[in-house]
Amino acid sequence: MLSSISWANKQISFSKMLSIWGKVYVGNFIGAMFLLLIVSAAGLYQMDNGQWGLNALHIAQHKLHHTWYRLSLLAFYVTYWCV
Numbered sequence: 001m002l003s004s005i006s007w008a009n010k011q012i013s014f015s016k017m018l019s020i021w022g023k024v025y026v027g028n029f030i031g032a033m034f035l036l037l038i039v040s041a042a043g044l045y046q047m048d049n050g051q052w053g054l055n056a057l058h059i060a061q062h063k064l065h066h067t068w069y070r071l072s073l074l075a076f077y078v079t080y081w082c083v
Contacts, residue, residue, distance in 0.1 A: 007017040039045060045053030065073070
């Protein structure tokens with residue numbers, strides 16, 4: 001978000017802002033894969049006879065079925081009220 005403010009104030013170029021966003025995306029992806037590795041290696045998905053892993057899958061599947069309108073509202077809520 002701060003990079004878009006810098007772009008709006010003409011402090012950085014649009015390509016620089018996209019470069020920053022790309023680095024953040026790649027870093028988040030690497031972090032998610034690392035967390036997946038830790039959860040898998042520790043066998044956390046098998047806790048409670050597999051119920052922990054099943055619950056994680058249900059949460060992920062639920063998140064896939066949001067509309068764009070609902071996703072926008074949730075993103076706005078997280079960005080401005082939870083931070």
